[in-house]
Amino acid sequence: xxxxxxxxxxxxxxxxxxxxxxxxxxxxxxxxxxxxxxxxxxxxxxxxxxxxxxxxxxxxxxxxxxxxxxxxxxxxxxxxxxxxxxxxxxxxxxxxxxxxxxxxxxxxxxxxxxxxxxxxxxxxxxxxxxxxxxxxxxxxxxxxxxxxxxxxxxxxxxxxxxxxxxxxxxxxxxxxxxxxxxxxxxxxxxxxxxxxxxxxxxxxxxxxxxxxxxxxxxxxxxxxxxxxxxxxxxxxxxxxxxxxxxxxxxxxxxxxxxxxxxxxxxxxxxxxxxxxxxxxxxxxxxxxxxxxxxxxxxxxxxxxxxxxxxxxxxxxxxxxxxxxxxxxxxxxxxxxxxxxxxxxxxxxxxxxxxxxxxxxxxxxxxxxxxxxxxxxxxxxxxxxxxxxxxxxxxxxxxxxxxxxxxxxxxxxxxxxxxxxxxxxxxxxxxxxxxxxxxxxxxxxxxxxxxxxxxxxxxxxxxxxxx
Ligand code: NAD
Numbered sequence: 001x002x003x004x005x006x007x008x009x010x011x012x013x014x015x016x017x018x019x020x021x022x023x024x025x026x027x028x029x030x031x032x033x034x035x036x037x038x039x040x041x042x043x044x045x046x047x048x049x050x051x052x053x054x055x056x057x058x059x060x061x062x063x064x065x066x067x068x069x070x071x072x073x074x075x076x077x078x079x080x081x082x083x084x085x086x087x088x089x090x091x092x093x094x095x096x097x098x099x100x101x102x103x104x105x106x107x108x109x110x111x112x113x114x115x116x117x118x119x120x121x122x123x124x125x126x127x128x129x130x131x132x133x134x135x136x137x138x139x140x141x142x143x144x145x146x147x148x149x150x151x152x153x154x155x156x157x158x159x160x161x162x163x164x165x166x167x168x169x170x171x172x173x174x175x176x177x178x179x180x181x182x183x184x185x186x187x188x189x190x191x192x193x194x195x196x197x198x199x200x201x202x203x204x205x206x207x208x209x210x211x212x213x214x215x216x217x218x219x220x221x222x223x224x225x226x227x228x229x230x231x232x233x234x235x236x237x238x239x240x241x242x243x244x245x246x247x248x249x250x251x252x253x254x255x256x257x258x259x260x261x262x263x264x265x266x267x268x269x270x271x272x273x274x275x276x277x278x279x280x281x282x283x284x285x286x287x288x289x290x291x292x293x294x295x296x297x298x299x300x301x302x303x304x305x306x307x308x309x310x311x312x313x314x315x316x317x318x319x320x321x322x323x324x325x326x327x328x329x330x331x332x333x334x335x336x337x338x339x340x341x342x343x344x345x346x347x348x349x350x351x352x353x354x355x356x357x358x359x360x361x362x363x364x365x366x367x368x369x370x371x372x373x374x375x376x377x378x379x380x381x382x383x384x385x386x387x388x389x390x391x392x393x394x395x396x397x398x399x400x401x402x403x404x405x406x407x408x409x410x411x412x413x414x415x416x417x418x419x420x421x422x423x424x425x426x427x428x429x430x431x432x433x434x435x436x437x438x439x440x441x442x443x444x445x446x447x448x449x450x451x452x453x454x455x456x457x458x459x460x461x462x463x464x465x466x
Contacts, residue, residue, distance in 0.1 A: 032180030033162075033173040033195040038206040041161055044191040045132045046212050049159040051189045053129065057108055057157075063183055063192075064107040064151050070182045071102055071147065078143040081171040086139050088326025093267035094144075096427060097435075101147040104426045104433035107155045110448035122463040127452035129157030134213040136204060136228070138220045140270040140326065140363065141435045142168035143175050145219050148435040150179055150193055153217075155448035161213065162195040163204040165220075173197065208233075215451065219436045229440075236443050236450060238436040241272045241391025242361045243421060244382035246406060247280040247288055248375045248397040255418070256396035257291030263394065263420030264367045265346040270326045272437065273392040273414060273421045277358045277385045278348075278369040279378045285371045289350065297367075298329065298344035305338050306349055310357070312336035313364055318356060325363045332364060358385050375402050379409055386410060391439045394421050413437055413444040 035041035052060070071078075079094035114125040133153050137145040146162060153160050164172030176195050183192045196203050204224075208216060208231050217236045218228045225237040245263070247256050264275040280288050293299050300306055312335040313324045324332055329344040347366045351357060357368040358381075372378035375397075386393060392414040395406050407415040414424035414437065423429025425437075425445070434445045443450045 031177075031184070031190050032193065033176035033197065035194060035196045038161075038196055038203050038210060041191075041194040041196055042132060042207070042210050042212050045159045045161050045194045048189055048191040048194075049129070049131050052154075052159060052192060053157060055187075059187065060155055060157060061108045063186060064155060066186045067147075067151065067179065067182055068102055071178065074178065075099055075102065078171065078175060081174070082143050082168060085171050086142065086168050086326070088140065089267040089270045090328070097141060097144045097267065097271075098147065100425070100427050100433040101144040101151075101435055105148045105151040106432045106447045107151060108448065110152075110155060110432075111452065112449075117464050117466070119464065121458070121460045124457040124459075126455050126457060127156065127449065128455050130214040130234075130451065130453060131158060132213055133158045133160050133215045133217055133451060134163065134207045134210070135160050136163045136207075136216070136218045136220055136224055137165060137168075137172065139165035139167040140267075140272070141219075142172050145435040146172060146175050146179075146193075148433065149217065149219075152434070152436075152446060152448045153451045154192065156451040158215075158451055159192045160194070161207055162193060163207050164195060164199050166199055166201075169199055172199075217436060217446075217451070225440060235441060236436070236438045236446065237441045238272075238438045238446070239389070239391075239440050240361050241389045241437075241439065242276050242359065242385060242387055243273060243392040243394060243412075244277045244279055244385045244410075245275040245394040245396070245421070246375075246378050246382050247278065247284065248378065248395070248399060248402055249281045249283050250398040250402070251284065251396035251418075252398070253284055253287045254291050254294075257288055257297075258295050259396065259418070259420045260367070260394075261292060261295050261297050261346050263422060265329075265365045266420065266422055268326045268328055269365045270363055271422065271425075272361075273424055275367065275394055275421050276361060277382075278367055279372055279381050279385070280369060281375060281378055282371045282373055285369075289348070289369065292346070292348050296345035297348045298333075298340060298346070300338070300347055300349045305336070308336040308338060309333075309347065309349065309366065313362060313366060314356065314360070318360070320360060320362055320364070327364065329365050332366065353381055359387065375399075379406050382406070383410060386412065389439055391437065392416070392421060392424060394419075394424075413439050 111127045116123045216228045219238040225239040228235045351368040393410045393412045394416045416424040426433035436446045
């Protein structure tokens with residue numbers, strides 16, 4: 001092909017693109033995650049919102065389709081780099097999480113308009129975007145949350161300013177820049193997603209306070225959710241959890257053990273939905289513990305070793321030792337000075353009902369197990385252990401009445417029956433994926449329809465054809 005031919009081809013592609021999309025005349029010199037100042041990032045993102053808003057709904061879906069295709073080759077890189085930067089979790093599970101975020105987050109099909117027809121005509125309920133959303137993302141699922149939030153928020157017609165966790169800023173910046181590049185190449189619109197180059201707690205606060213941020217979506221611990229709540233703005237808060245798993249006497253114990261180990265060891269227990277305390281009915285407790293051992297868990301039974309383990313993972317003040325968050329069982333055992341062989345999948349420790357490990361969100365592959373006299377006692381303890389986070393709970397049972405009773409009483413946003421906890425976010429379970437489970441504010445497993453304003457449009461005396 002001659003230089004002339006190539007030039008002609010490029011010109012025709014660009015001409016075609018400008019007919020397909022309303023592009024933004026970007027005043028910004030900065031793009032994606034390269035902004036120095038919060039004000040400039042928000043201004044550029046607002047400009048992108050206006051450009052996106054003048055395009056058809058179909059354009060949003062085309063962007064999402066393109067993101068699914070163009071980010072796919074980077075899934076392994078995202079997982080490896082997030083693991084290397086944060087030092088938490090493991091690459092194979094991060095690959096599963098990123099894949100689910102990319103391919104199982106719903107797009108525009110999630111938005112169903114509603115119409116009410118009657119003698120007076122028709123009333124339409126439509127879903128409209130907020131504008132620029134301020135999204136705060138955690139270190140535990142950094143790239144998964146950015147992918148998931150981008151697809152959901154964009155499907156709803158918004159643009160997004162991200163405030164990534166400083167501990168995952170390099171991979172978050174790389175990903176936001178890649179998303180910027182993909183969207184610009186397809187549409188000619190810059191800055192549909194933005195961030196500042198160096199996110200800090202201060203820039204997060206500036207974003208929270210910014211007048212042009214219409215909605216705050218916070219995925220993180222209780223501190224940052226509460227900070228955002230004080231802004232007086234609409235907040236979708238996806239906060240901490242402490243998911244209990246109940247095993248009653250009717251459960252398939254072998255299968256329950258395998259599922260609990262798979263869920264509690266997933267990404268070394270980093271997901272907020274992962275099993276963090278196990279409560280088992282006494283008559284099947286010994287069987288469950290020996291099944292755990294058969295499925296690759298290491299049972300820490302010696303009281304002295306239990307003390308050493310606790311000293312390694314919990315500080316004297318009773319908080320988790322952050323240095324151990326998301327570390328492998330082998331790393332934790334080494335830190336605790338406990339000899340071991342091979343590579344245990346999970347560390348399991350039987351504890352009394354008032355043991356602190358049952359009540360703190362450890363985010364580590366160490367599972368405390370407590371016995372209960374019967375199902376009702378197990379449920380009562382599970383409610384206490386969940387601490388009113390109303391986040392996630394799991395149960396293994398063949399008794400539908402017990403399952404229903406627990407689901408009702410625990411009142412969690414996600415309740416998983418007879419499967420690992422991650423089935424609740426669409427990994428090996430029916431349904432879509434989300435990495436922002438809004439518990440304190442009640443939206444539950446968020447998707448595009450969580451990030452819209454509902455508007456009512458009334459037409460009098462027409463369009464009723466009954
Ligand atoms: P984190 O609370 O330390 O950080 C979350 C975000 O808040 C980060 O972007 C961080 O920079 C920011 N932040 C924290 N404190 C701040 C402050 N004082 N000022 C400004 N910004 C601040 O959370 P993490 O350790 O990254 O993630 C783990 C926590 O998040 C766990 O409690 C987990 O349960 C929760 N989480 C919840 C969900 C959910 O969907 N509900 C999903 C993932 C993680």
